[in-house]
Amino acid sequence: MSAPPKETPAQRVERVKREKAPWSILEDIKRYAREGIASIPDEDLNIRLKHWGIYTQGDGAGVRGKAVPFFLMRVRTPGGVLTADQAATIASISERYARSSLAVTVRGNFQLHWLTIEDLPAAWEEMAALGLTSMGACGDNTRTVVGCPLAGHQHDELIDVTSLALELDRFFNGHPDFANFPRKLKISITGCTHWCTYPEINDVGLTAARRGDDVGFHMRVGGGLSARPHLAVRLNAFLKPDQVLDALKAVAGIFRDSDVLRENRQKARLKFLFLDHGWTAESFLAEMERRLGYKLAPAGDEAVPEHTSRDHVGIHQQKQAGLYYAGFSVPGGRLTPAELLRLAELARTYGSGAMRLTTTQNVVLLDIPEDRLAAFRTAAADLGLPLGGSPFQRGTVSCTGIAFCKLALIETKAFSIKLAEELERRLPGYTNEVKLHVTGCPNDCGQHWIADVGLQGAAGGFDIFLGGGLGENAGFSQRVGLRLPPHEVADALERLFRFFQESREEGERFRTWVARSDQETLLTRLRG
Numbered sequence: 125m126s127a128p129p130k131e132t133p134a135q136r137v138e139r140v141k142r143e144k145a146p147w148s149i150l151e152d153i154k155r156y157a158r159e160g161i162a163s164i165p166d167e168d169l170n171i172r173l174k175h176w177g178i179y180t181q182g183d184g185a186g187v188r189g190k191a192v193p194f195f196l197m198r199v200r201t202p203g204g205v206l207t208a209d210q211a212a213t214i215a216s217i218s219e220r221y222a223r224s225s226l227a228v229t230v231r232g233n234f235q236l237h238w239l240t241i242e243d244l245p246a247a248w249e250e251m252a253a254l255g256l257t258s259m260g261a262c263g264d265n266t267r268t269v270v271g272c273p274l275a276g277h278q279h280d281e282l283i284d285v286t287s288l289a290l291e292l293d294r295f296f297n298g299h300p301d302f303a304n305f306p307r308k309l310k311i312s313i314t315g316c317t318h319w320c321t322y323p324e325i326n327d328v329g330l331t332a333a334r335r336g337d338d339v340g341f342h343m344r345v346g347g348g349l350s351a352r353p354h355l356a357v358r359l360n361a362f363l364k365p366d367q368v369l370d371a372l373k374a375v376a377g378i379f380r381d382s383d384v385l386r387e388n389r390q391k392a393r394l395k396f397l398f399l400d401h402g403w404t405a406e407s408f409l410a411e412m413e414r415r416l417g418y419k420l421a422p423a424g425d426e427a428v429p430e431h432t433s434r435d436h437v438g439i440h441q442q443k444q445a446g447l448y449y450a451g452f453s454v455p456g457g458r459l460t461p462a463e464l465l466r467l468a469e470l471a472r473t474y475g476s477g478a479m480r481l482t483t484t485q486n487v488v489l490l491d492i493p494e495d496r497l498a499a500f501r502t503a504a505a506d507l508g509l510p511l512g513g514s515p516f517q518r519g520t521v522s523c524t525g526i527a528f529c530k531l532a533l534i535e536t537k538a539f540s541i542k543l544a545e546e547l548e549r550r551l552p553g554y555t556n557e558v559k560l561h562v563t564g565c566p567n568d569c570g571q572h573w574i575a576d577v578g579l580q581g582a583a584g585g586f587d588i589f590l591g592g593g594l595g596e597n598a599g600f601s602q603r604v605g606l607r608l609p610p611h612e613v614a615d616a617l618e619r620l621f622r623f624f625q626e627s628r629e630e631g632e633r634f635r636t637w638v639a640r641s642d643q644e645t646l647l648t649r650l651r652g
Contacts, residue, residue, distance in 0.1 A: 132387075132388075133389060134386060134387055134388055134389045134392070137171055137264075137389065138386050140167045140171045140172065141171070141172075141264065141304050142304075143167075144167075144172070145300075145303060145304070146171070146172035146173075146174070146175035146176070146263060146264075146303070146304075147175055147176075147259070147298060147303055149168055149172050149173075149176075150176075152168065153168075153173070153176065153241075153244065153245070154245050156168075156241050157241050157242050157243075157244055157245050160241065160242070161193045161240070161241045164241065173195075174262040174263040174264075175259070175260065175262065175263030175264070175265055175303075176258060176259055176260075176262075176263075177197055177198045177199070177200065177257075177258025177259060177260065177261030177262050177263075178195050178196070178197055178239075178244070178258065178262065179195065179196045179262060180192070180193075180194075180195060180196075180530070181194055181195060181196040181237055181238075181528045181529070181530070182526065182527070182528050182529055182530045182532070191530055193240070193241075194237065194238045194239060194240060195237075195238075195239045195240070195241070195244070196235065196236070196237050196239075196524075196528055196529075197222075197235070197236050197237075197239050197244075197247070197258050197261075198229065198233045198234070198235050198258055198261035198262055198268075199214060199233055199234040199235070199236070199251065199256055199257075199258055199261065200233060200256070200257050200258060200259065200260060200261045200268045200293070200297070201232055201233055201234065201256070201268065201481055202268050202269045202270075202271065202289055202290055202292075202293035202294075203232075203269065203270070203271030203272075203273075203275060203285075203286060203289035203290060203293070203480075204232035204270070204271065204273040204480040204481040204482060204483075204488075205271075205286065205289075205290065205478075205480060206478075206479040206480060206481055207254070207477055207478065207479065208468040208469070208471040208472045208477040208478075208479060209254055209468070209477070210254045210255070210256055211464050211465075211467060211468040211471070211479055212464075212465055212468045213250055213251065213253075213254050213256070214226070214234050214236075214251075214256070214464065215461040215462075215464040215465045215468070216250070216461070217236065217247050217250060217251070218236050218461045218464075219461040221236075221238075221239050221240075221243040221246070221247050222236035222237055222238050222239050223237070223238040224460060224461050225237040225238055225528075226458070226459045226460065226461060226464060227456075227457045227458050227459065227485070227524070227537070228454060228457040228459065228481050228482075228485040228486070228487065229457065229485065229569075230457075230483050230484075230485060230521060230523075230569065230570075230571055231267065231268050231270055231310070231483060232268070232270060232273065232480075232481035232482055232483055233261060233268055233481070234481070235524070237528045257297075259297060259298060260296075260297040260298065262308075263308070264304060264305045264306065264307055264308060265296075265297070265302065265303060265304075265305060265308065265309070266293075266296035266297060266302060266305075266308075266309045266311060266376065267308050267309065267310050267311075268293065269289050269290075269292045269293040269296075269311045269312070269313065270289075270310070270311070270312040270313070270321045270322075270326070270483060271285055271286065271289035271312070271313050271314065271321060272285065272314040272315060272316050272318075272320055272321055273320070273436055273480035273481065273482045273488050274316065274436060274442075274449065274480070274488070275289070275314075275315055275316070277442040277443060277444065277447075277449060277490060277491075278315075278316045278318075278442075278443060279441070279442075279443045280316060280317050281315045281316040281317070281332070281443075282315050282316070282317070282332035282333070282334065282339050283315035283332050283339050283365070284315055285313050285314060285315040285332070288313065288365060288368060289313050291369070292311065292313070292368070292369065292372060295369060296311075296372075296376065301377075301380075302373075302376045302380065304380065305376070305379055305380055306379065306380075306382065306385035306386045306389075306392040306393075307385070307389065307392040307393050308327075308393070309327050309328070309376060309379055309394065310326045310327045310328070310348075311326060311327065311328045311329075311330075311372065312326040312328070312329050312330065313329075313330040313331075313341070313368075314330070314331055314332060315332040316332065317332075317427065317429055318429055318434050319331060319428075319429050319434065319594070319595060320434035320435075320436065320482065320483060320484075321483065322347075322483060322574070322594060323344050323347070323356060324344065324347050324355050324356050324574075324594045324595075324598050325347040325348060325349055325353075325355070325356065325571075325573075325574065325594070326344075326347050326348075326356060327345065327346065327347060327348065327356075327375075327379075327393065327394045327395070328343065328344070328345055328356075328372060328375055328394075329343070329344040329345075329347060329356050330342070330343055330344075330363070330368065331344070331426070333362065333423070333424050333425070333426050334424050334425060335362045335421060335423070335424030335425075336424070338362075338364065338424075339365075340362050340363050340364045340365060340367075340424075341362070341363045341365070341368060342358060342359075342361070342362065342363075342423050342424075342426055343358070343359050343361055343363060343371065343375075344356035344357060344358045344359070345357060345359065345375060345394065345405075345408055346394050346395040346397065346398045346403075346408075347395065348393050348394070348395040349568040349571060349573050349574070350393075350566065350567050350568050351390075351566045351567070351568075352395075352399060353568075353573045353600050354395040354398065354399055355598055355599075355600075356395075357398060357404075357405040357408075358405065358423070358426075359405050359408065359409045359412070359423070360405065360406075360409060360422050360423050361409055361412075361420040361421070361422065361423055362420065362421040362422060362423050362424050363420065367420070370416055371412065371416065371420070373415075374411075374412045374413075374415040374416050375394075375412060377415055378397075378408070378411055378412070378415070379394050382397060384401060385397070428595055428596045428598075429595045429596065430595050430596050434483075434484065435451065435453070435482065435484040435486055435518055435519075436449075436451040436480075436482055436484070436486060436488050437451040437452070437453045437486060437511070437512060437513065437518050438450075438451055438511055438512050439451075439492075439497065439501075439511055442490070442491070444491070446493060446494050447490075447491050447492065447493060447494070448492045448493075448494060448497060449488055449489065449490050449491070449492065450475075450488065450489045450492060450500065450504070450511055451482070451486055451487070451488045451511070452467065452486060452487045452488070452489075452504075452507070452509040452510070452511060453486055453509060453510050453511075453512065453513040453517050453518050454485055454486050454487055454509055455517055455520065455540075455541045455544060456485070456520060456521075456522040456536075456537045456538075456540045456541045456544075456562075457485030457486075457521070457522065457537075458537055458541065459487075463507065463508065463509060464487075466507055467479065467487055467489065467507070467509075470489060470500065470503060470504055470507075471489045471490075473503070474489070474492050474493075474496050474499065474500040474503065475489050475490055475491045475492045476490060476491035478490040478491055484521060485521055485522075487509075514544070514547075514548045514554070515554060515555065515556060515557055515558050516543075516544040516545075516547040516548050516551075516554070516558065516560060517544045517545075517548065518557075519557065519558045519559045519560050519576070520540050520541070520543070520544045520560045520561075520562070521540075521559070521560075521561045521562070521570055521571060521575070522536045522537050522539075522540035522541075522561070522562045522563075522570050523536050523562070523563045523564050523568075523569035523570035524536070524537070524564070524569065525537050525539075525562075525564040525581070526564055526581075529564060529565075529569075531564075531565050531567060532564030532565050532581060533564055533565050533581040533582060533583060534564050534581035534582070534585070534586065534610070535564075535610075536562045536563065536564045536570065536581065539562065539610055540560075540562040543560070543562070543613060543614055543617075544560070546614045547614060547617060547618065547621070550614070550618045551618065551621055551622070554621060554625070556624070556625075556628075556633075556634060557633070557634070558576050558577065558621075558634055559574070559575040559576045559577070559592075559593070560575060560576065560577045560579075560617075561574070561575035561577070561578050561579070562578075562579045562581075562586075563578070563579070563580050563581060564581040565580070565581050566580065568580070572589050572592070572601060573589070573592050573600040573601055574592045574593060574594050574600065574601070575589070575592050575593075575601055576590070576591065576592065576593065576601075576634045576635050576638070577589070577590060577601075577617065577620075577634075578590070578592060578601045579613065582607055584607065584609060585607050585608050585609040585610060585612075585613075586607065586608055586610065586613055587603060587606070587607050588603070588604050588606045588607070588608065588616070588650060589601035589602060589603050589604065590602060590604055590638045590646065591635050591638035591639055592635070593635045602643075604643065604646060604647050604650065605647060606647060606650055606651065608650075615652065616650045616651070616652065617650075619649050619650065619652055620646070620649055620650055623646075623649045624637055627641075
């Protein structure tokens with residue numbers, strides 16, 4: 125008799141989730157905290173715990189794939205919304221339980237490392253007291269809903285989506301009908317015209333729009349990066365605010381019920397319905413409307429923003445008369461607990477205590493009165509996080525990298541921070557906006573596909589990508605066919621940026637310049 129077929133990785137994950145729902149193991153986790161990490165069965169350690177925002181982490185010493193008995197934890201902050209008290213609590217948890225590790229992610233979440241299973245219940249209890257959780261921040265569920273960090277404060281917004289973003293996040297996180305997707309589902313929503321929420325690369329991207337006298341939303345679906353990037357497709361539909369939740373339930377239902385996506389975890393995101401299974405914007409909308417039970421109005425006019433950094437750095441007026449917001453540039457998204465505590469103090473002392481985290485890994489303080497700006501600038505000067513910074517610092521984004529991620533091929537955080545500093549030193553007069561994204565592997569948590577210059581970690585160094593961007597004429601960066609060891613990257617980029625300064629036309633953006641340049645010439649300049 126022939127042996128039964130071996131269970132595939134995807135089949136194993138699906139079996140584990142069916143046998144015991146990941147969100148049902150909270151009491152088990154508390155028991156593991158009493159009994160130690162050795163008591164955790166593999167199915168919980170490497171599959172179900174992810175749904176609680178917990179991953180085993182790499183060893184921090186640069187050994188790829190070697191897990192250690194410590195955990196990475198993401199803290200769910202929907203819409204980037206944060207209070208000074210919540211920030212102070214995260215800083216305290218980082219200092220006491222996470223060896224002072226702390227970073228802001230590209231979804232506006234906090235991420236900590238080095239947590240032990242024994243400390244998780246205490247950390248969760250302190251977070252819960254202030255309305256924070258790690259539940260659903262990882263795993264095959266609806267991830268943190270991303271919203272514009274200036275929602276309710278931006279001059280040109282069409283609608284304040286703060287309450288809607290929080291409502292959507294609360295509804296889906298932990299809902300039993302949406303607790304087991306083929307993979308993660310990422311949702312973004314914005315009411316402003318700048319699209320800092322990156323609707324083009326989310327599974328579902330909602331952008332404010334007008335249709336006649338009504339203000340509502342357009343919807344894009346199927347966006348994503350990783351090894352096969354795909355721009356979300358816009359549906360010919362206009363959603364009124366009170367239709368958004370039902371429409372998202374329909375989308376989530378389509379994703380949940382697409383069993384074809386459960387066969388291969390490398391092809392399990394919503395985008396693969398479009399990439400591999402013949403779905404179109406028209407067929408997706410038709411299935412949505414079938415589940416809704418009614419037709420949606422057709423889409424209205426839409427103004428796609430130009431490609432910009434969307435970083436919210438600096439001091440700017442809010443739409444509330446006499447009030448300002450202050451955006452701090454955080455190199456590589458990496459903070460210390462002391463820096464976060466100081467930001468919380470500044471938010472309380474000079475603003476309303478309201479803070480926001482951004483998708484460019486920065487921190488914004490809100491509601492600073494005009495007559496306190498001078499004192500605020502003086503108080504913020506010694507923080508070490510600029511209210512501005514060079515184009516290189518402002519434009520640099522980085523994933524976790526090999527220090528803590530088991531999938532990464534190379535170190536990214538410290539490298540990206542040093543690279544920005546080195547380019548600042550070599551090109552002190554450089555003033556043109558640039559998005560410089562560093563990612564440690566093809567999974568692209570550092571989003572190199574949408575960067576002016578993308579660095580993707582590979583064996584022995586970084587592969588160079590050029591010319592990506594979102595907004596008007598969105599497109600992905602292109603691999604130029606050059607891999608450099610880390611110590612040669614600054615030299616190559618200095619040559620490239622000097623060539624850009626010499627040959628660009630007046631007002632020309634880097635991405636436009638790349639598109640019209642001879643690719644062999646660019647490669648030659650990079651190589652030197």
